[in-house]
Amino acid sequence: MNAVLCLTASNAAAQQQLSKKLVPYRMGNKWGYSRIDNNWIVITPQFDDAQPFGELNGMWIKNDDIARVKKDGKSFWINGRGIRTEAEVDVKRIGESVRIAELQTADKPSDGAPIGQQSSNIRYSNGKAGLVDDGEVLLECKYDSIYAHGAFRMYAFVKLNGKWGAVATEQSKRGEWIVPAQFDAVTDMDVFGPYFLVTLDGKQGVGSNNTELLPLGYYTIRLAGGPMHYCAFAVSGKAGVRLFGLNGKPLGNEVYDWVFTNWSYIGVIPRYGIDKLVYVRKNKKYGVIDESGKAVTELKYDKLNAFPDMPYTLVMYKGKKGYIGTDGTEYFED
Numbered sequence: 001m002n003a004v005l006c007l008t009a010s011n012a013a014a015q016q017q018l019s020k021k022l023v024p025y026r027m028g029n030k031w032g033y034s035r036i037d038n039n040w041i042v043i044t045p046q047f048d049d050a051q052p053f054g055e056l057n058g059m060w061i062k063n064d065d066i067a068r069v070k071k072d073g074k075s076f077w078i079n080g081r082g083i084r085t086e087a088e089v090d091v092k093r094i095g096e097s098v099r100i101a102e103l104q105t106a107d108k109p110s111d112g113a114p115i116g117q118q119s120s121n122i123r124y125s126n127g128k129a130g131l132v133d134d135g136e137v138l139l140e141c142k143y144d145s146i147y148a149h150g151a152f153r154m155y156a157f158v159k160l161n162g163k164w165g166a167v168a169t170e171q172s173k174r175g176e177w178i179v180p181a182q183f184d185a186v187t188d189m190d191v192f193g194p195y196f197l198v199t200l201d202g203k204q205g206v207g208s209n210n211t212e213l214l215p216l217g218y219y220t221i222r223l224a225g226g227p228m229h230y231c232a233f234a235v236s237g238k239a240g241v242r243l244f245g246l247n248g249k250p251l252g253n254e255v256y257d258w259v260f261t262n263w264s265y266i267g268v269i270p271r272y273g274i275d276k277l278v279y280v281r282k283n284k285k286y287g288v289i290d291e292s293g294k295a296v297t298e299l300k301y302d303k304l305n306a307f308p309d310m311p312y313t314l315v316m317y318k319g320k321k322g323y324i325g326t327d328g329t330e331y332f333e334d
Contacts, residue, residue: 020064022080023312023323024050026332031069033082034331036311043082047071052310052323053080061089122146131156131169138169157186166196179207189223190230195246197221206233206248213248224259224278231276231291234259243278243293251293256280260306272311272326279304286315288328296328 025034025041032045033053047069051057054064066077066087077087123130123141130141138156139146145159154170155178165181166188168174178196179186185199194208203216214221214233224243225231232251233244240255260279276291280299287299303316312323312331322332 020053022053022067023325023331024052024067026050026320026322028334029320033067036325039329039331042080043078048073052312056089063087063089129158138174139167140175155188177210180210189221195223195230195233213246214244222259225275225291232278232293234278241280243280243289245291245293251289251291254280254282254293256282257284271309272307274307274309274311274326277307277326279306288324296326297324 021035021037022033022042023036025032025039025045027041027045029048030045031047031050032041033043033050034041049070051068053067054061056068066079066085068075069078077085079085121132121138123132125141128141129143129146130137131139131146139158143158143160144162147157147159155166155168158165158167158181160181163181164183164186165177166179166186168176168178178194179198183198183200187197189195189197189206195213196207198205198207198216200216203218204221205212205216206214206221214235217237219235219237222234222236223230223232224234231246233246233248235242235244236259240257241259242253242255243251243259245251258281260281277296278289278291280287280289282299284302285299286301286304288296288304290296301315301317302319305314307313307326312325315322315324317332318334320332320334322330324330
């Protein structure tokens with residue numbers, strides 16, 4: 001059982017700073033709050049239910065120094081010292097409880113061209129396609145087709161002799177092959193590159209900077225981790241899903257039922273290391289591993305929410321709610 005930390009801070013600024021460091025803590029069937037950094041209980045478990053500071057039923061609120069709790073059938077607000085308070089709640093951002101989304105297989109045009117709008121800067125000469133930008137020639141007119149100019153104008157997808165590849169368009173590498181034109185389909189795996197999913201004769205593989213990372217095989221490959229930083233490849237085959245590092249080397253020998261990725265906050269710069277975590281499921285139990293393949297938590301949770309932009313998230317374990325931290329710390333005990 002955790003020691004109870006006695007607080008003497010009395011000013012509003014101190015309370016607000018403290019509330020940002022608190023996470024709901026369950027002891028048996030009662031809820032209180034503990035510090036995120038050392039798991040010391042700050043507000044003694046006494047409530048029938050407790051929500052995180054700065055949230056209301058899955059919505060983020062402007063008032064991040066108050067939390068909603070329930071006791072004896074009544075709900076009310078408390079401050080960082082556990083004292084009941086009145087507050088006018090201002091919803092800042094809707095963020096309904098984030099559930100992990102399964103990695104989806106993207107549809108591709110029937111001719112193997114990547115998803116996206118065909119560039120309006122394509123030019124043709126003698127039936128061959130090239131690429132220009134503000135009058136500057138990026139690619140000479142020598143390709144069968146050019147499609148979906150890549151992220152930040154650093155590459156373009158091209159078709160040559162009936163096969164797809166990718167060519168650099170940035171000035172220092174202009175015209176160099178990133179992916180050789182020898183595949184039935186090629187697309188970038190995320191908008192920032194530099195990993196490219198290739199398909200040939202029904203097999204998938206991954207290449208980067210003209211180097212093969214994952215060889216062609218009869219499996220499905222997706223990036224895992226995120227947002228804004230992907231840390232592994234999830235390779236799905238008949239036996240299940242295995243994880244490989246971005247260098248193509250396997251992350252252990254574990255085979256999972258499925259691997260999930262944190263898509264919910266794409267566009268938000270991640271904090272607390274959530275971009276280096278991968279969510280996995282095996283035998284209907286969920287857990288978290290890191291980018292090296294090391295277990296952050298056991299595979300034991302009945303349900304597991306993706307980490308939002310906070311250092312803790314909600315889980316279900318043995319039929320009860322609880323919270324865990326990005327380092328695997330459990331903020332509950334039975």
